[in-house]
Amino acid sequence: MAAGSTALQSLVEEFVSGLQDSKAKDTATAVKDGQFSVLQLVEALGLSLTSSQPHTRARGVQLLSEVLQECYGNLTEREVEVLIAFYENRLKDHYVVTPPVLQGLKALTRCTALPTGSAVSMLRSLFQDVHVQSLMLAERSCVYSMLINLMETREAELKGLGADFVFGFVQSMDGERDPRNLLLAFQIAQNIINRGYDLGKFTEELFEVTSCYFPIDFTPPPNDPHGITKEQLIQALRAVLAGTPKFAEFLLPLLIEKLDSDVQSAKLDSLQTLTASVSQYERKDLAEFLEGLWVSLRREVFQTSSEKIESAGLAALTALTSCLSRSVLNSDSEDSLSTFLDVVLKDCKHHLCEPDLKLVWPSAKLLQAACSASNRASHIIAASAMPSLIEQYNTRTQCSHRRTLLEVVQRFIQSVKTSQSPGNEESVFLAFRQSLCSMVFSALSETNSSLQITATSVLTSLAQQAGLLLDSDIELAVDHLTRLLLTEEDDRVSLAVVECAGTLAELHPAAFTTKLIPRLKKEMFSEPMEQGDNSSTASELHSRHAVRQQCLSALAAISIQPSVVQESTPVLLEVLSSAHTGSVGFSVEEVVLACRSLQRIAEQVQDTEEAGRCFHDVIILRLLSLALQAALQGEGSSGRHSPLVEEVVLSAIVPVISTSCSRLQPMFAGQTASRAVSLFLDGDVSFLPDNSFPSNIQLLKKQQGDSWTQSQMVCLLMGCVCSLPRSVEVPQIDQLLSQLEEMSCSCSHPLSYTSAAKCFAALVNKRSQGDSLDSFIQRTMKRVCSELDSPSSPVRVQAFTLMIWVAKALLLRYHPLSTALTDKLFSLLDDADLGPMAAEGFSLLMSDSVDVLNRACHADVRIMYRQRFFSENSAKLVQGFNAAPQEKKSNYLKALSNIVNKLPKQVQVTELPALLSLLLEALSCPDQGVQLSTLSCLEPVLIDPPPALIQQLEALVSRLLALVGSPAMNVRIASLRCIHALSRFPVHEILPFRARVLRALAQPLDDKKRLVRREAVQARGEWFLLGSPGGR
Amino acid sequence: MSGGTRLENANPVIFQRSLERLLTASEADEDVHDPIDDREIFDLIRSINDPEHPLSLEELNVVEQVRVKVNDAESTVSVEFTPTIPHCSMATLIGLSIKVKLLRSLPDRFKIDVHITPGTHASEEAVNKQLADKERVAAALENSSLLEVVNQCLSIRSI
Secondary structure (H helix, E strand, O other): OHHHHHHHHHHHHHHHOOOOOHHHHHHHHHHHOOOOOHHHHHHHHHHHHOOOOHHHHHHHHHHHHHHHHHHHHHOOHHHHHHHHHHHHHHOOOOHHHHHHHHHHHHHHHOOOOOOOOHHHHHHHHHHHHOOHHHOOHHHHHHHHHHHHHHHHHOHHHHHHOOHHHHHHHHHHHOOOOOHHHHHHHHHHHHHHHHOOOOOHHHHHHHHHHHHOOOOOOOOOOOOOOOOOOHHHHHHHHHHHHOOOHHHHHHHHHHHHHHHOOOOHHHHHHHHHHHHHHHOOOOHHHHHHHHHHHHHHHHHHHHHOOOHHHHHHHHHHHHHHHHHHHHOOOOOOOOOHHHHHHHHHHHHHHHHHHOOOEOOHHHHHHHHHHHHOOOHHHHHHHHHHHHHHHHHHHHHOOOHHHHHHHHHHHHHHHHHHHHHOOOOOOOOOOHHHHHHHHHHHHHHHOOOOHHHHHHHHHHHHHHHHOOOOOOHHHHHHHHHHHHHHHHHOOOHHHHHHHHHHHHHHHHHOHHHHHHHHHHHHHHHHHOOOOOOOOOOOOHHHHHHHHHHHHHHHHHHHHHOOOHHHHHHHHHHHHHHHHHHHHOOOOOOHHHHHHHHHHHHHHHHHOOOOHHHHHHHHHHHHHHHHHHHHHHHHHHHOOOOOOOHHHOHHHHHHHHHHHHHHHHOOOHHHHHHHHHHHHHHHHHOOOOOOOOOOOOOOOOOOOOOOOOOOOOHHHHHHHHHHHOOOOOOOOOOOHHHHHHHHHHHHHHOOOHHHHHHHHHHHHHHHHHOOOOHHHHHHHHHHHHHHHHHHHOOOOOOHHHHHHHHHHHHHHHHHOOOOOHHHHHHHHHHHOOOOOOHHHHHHHHHHHHOOOOOOOOHHHOOOOOOOHHHHHHHHHHHHHHHHHHHOOHHHHHHHHHHHHHHHHHOOHHHHHHHHHHHHHHHHHHHOOOOHHHHHHHHHHHHHHHHOOOHHHHHOHHHHHHHHHHHOOOOOHHHHHHHHHHHHHHOOOOHHHHHHHHHHHHHHHHOHHHOOOHHHHHHHHHHHHHHHHOOOOOOO | OOOOOOOOOOOOEOOOOOOOOOOOHHHHOOOOOOOOOHHHHHHHHOOOEOOOOOOEOOOOOOOOHHHEEEEOOOOEEEEEEOOOOOOOOOHHHHHHHHHHHHHHHOOOOOEEEEEEOOOOOOOHHHHHHHHHOHHHHHHHHHOHHHHHHHHHHHOOOOO
């Protein structure tokens, strides 16, 4: 014990007189370990605490406080009481003692054993004896932290202090200037407001002491270690100011005043604070300021040049209106909502009658903002504004006026849509249904295309208003849409009509199945009047094609509801089968469009069993059957070719099948897999409709001669089995894989061997991990590599194709064997024949493939596989580049830009420094393809340039300027875009290049290509603004 | 544009913007020479910002394609612009902006003539004379506050 007290004594001595700060830590550890108690420490400190030197006393208190900061958790209530009494007393001591005292008190506020009443007495002494604002930054922060700690744990006691607490706080923070402390102070103020502390007569004081910071204007110093942003301060202050209706009478005049400011950010902050505050206010808080607020809001929206301020102003008006709508009416007071809206209408409505003047839109937006606030507001505004809009529309004759009016009407309808309560209230526009419908239908019958387009969107909005349109209106609308679909020649109108039909069909399917689909079918299958007579001119043929194209895309657009799908898909299938038999003449292009429509339906149809059954039982089987018929027929007769053996058609059928398979319910999916496998492996055709097939079909075996019509069917197998969920078992998979491998390595027809390779790869990607998979892959690899290694092999390209797809399949799932394959790919960059192909292969590895091996097909794709591949291989690439002979270097550069192009931006930026020299090299490589892909991978990086790039600015600028003179127009355009992007770099970095760039860009202003001139003009304009007043 | 000041013409007539120029096959063809035409010049100036309103000169109908004439072979450009009101005090400034934009965007060989549509402004002659005088234009651009406004008119508006 005696030894212990000597040790303690020496620790104290070394800290207090020896000024060794580290001893505080040692003492704290010793106290925590139980070597001494806090009481012993106080005793040991005795002399220092009673010293006549204030600095020694301060040092003594500091040791105690630092120890308490470490071990406040172990103190007993009795000890705390004594310590608090001591510290409170010390607050009266010399000013140098105050900082450590505050530290100690802060530590004690975190004690759980704080005795009742001590919080109050601590604060009383604090407010009484300390003038907070004459303390240093850290001590002020200490005071705020004490308050925050006590507010968390001793709320009831602090509230007992009454308004004195608020007053004490107001005095403490009055004049605070440090942003870190302000954040704390704002938090305390927010707590005071939100937790119901008594503000007493100090409401205005609390408001004044916080609102004097409004609007926040703060720019953090460069390299700010504290990371406090202006936005944080704005949000914290806003939470205080907008926190209570008690501030309304002070805040609203302040906001009106600040809205008058010339500083845009002050306006924006005022508007947003207004929006935030009124959500808590009632009518009476607002009443006397309403007029002033409205005048300011109107002015901002009418005159602003910034969309941000406009939308903030509109949001504020919505908030104001909904605040007024909330208040309960009593019999003797006036209806403040309608009084307010009367003023709004009086100021805005007359502008709606001048549809070609500027203020029509600001006025309309203001009215719509008010309209969207509440149901009652929308009734009042619609009742006043709609009749005049409708009347205007009927009396105006100029199309541009009518279009503006229609657009305004549409915005009104939409603004109400967002506010409509879920209850069964009738639509605000019910009273205007008739006139709105006739307005829309008359606009649809006009010849002006922009009027028609606007009318379709009004129609869409009307249909989305629940319960507004009658069945007869819908039928009339369908008639109009049908007419436009079949006759309209303007592409934009057609697009709008198709889109509108899509939305309407989702809401009202019946009218579309009974009226539109039969009509479209009739149009598509109608042959020209005189068959055999060759009188049909080219233009007639053209327009017939356009009509069919319209019908096909409309059929796809309306098919969202299963009931519509059941009517529309048979029509599309009939197109395919008539094209196959030749009974109706459809061009290959039309057949492809029909497949696209089926694909779109497969993507968008609602996920129900009904829809799944339709695809599983009918569509997939019909497609397989038709394709098989076509393939077998191509074999036999030498007559006409069915369009279904064309590569474009088959490639369009594949995504129909794979999309629908990827969305099938598990039971259907399993059945599809086994049917497809039995068809392709065993020639089982029993499940196909229209069954008249021979029994000896062998689709995966090598065909006699060079016939490919059957072998290319393998792409349909790919569609069926490669997009199924991973849980679905594919039967006979080993046999299937070896036949696919055989086909992909021996067939000479590109579609066939590529599809076989893709199918193989997709199945490998989903196969479960294990030795059987590994040995399987190794066998395949051996075969592929032996073909690739013999330069005379006739199937090198095939082997390469299989390799690259398998490499992708393995890379995606992080399979360890993928490295062997990608290394092989790297080595092929030096190959005389396959080098360029290998370079392109990297783009295949890194990009998402559309038909297999993507997430939609349920492939095993690990996140960030690209980054992983890049970080593992970029060194190899650089090494290979340096070692390669000159004529092969471009393959490496192309491979590099293919990889970097596909990396996410963040990775590009971090990896760029290492690769920059290579990329700059690539810019001076004579191969235009390399130049172009390097430029396209540089451009996005330039938008937010990493420091490494800025260091290389000289090299970058001179290479880019050299490319501006390239003979290839795409290179000129891409390099000009990069130079444009350079103008966004930090001004001081690029200013030295200004004169040079401006001179160099004078040349492309006279380029012979307009597209190049356009880029040059934009880039040069931006560079002119650099360092110029009013510019940048 | 601050709250207090009143605009000379607070509620002007707004015109529709023309659509983007459609890309033709010959423009994408490497070997064809595309001459500079009226539309190309119009595209250069139509998006210039009005000094007062958050609108482009095209939307205010200050510039129109029919009032733009270019002869690529002879290297001449002539642009007429129409102030929104006859007493518009901004006319010189607008003319200057158009002129500067063309100077920055066209090859040196062009002779650029910018003037007010005849009969649409009270002090038409004075403004035209100022805009035609090379030295006065150059002197105006030496004035940093004037250059600031011109540059703002030529900036792509950030929202």
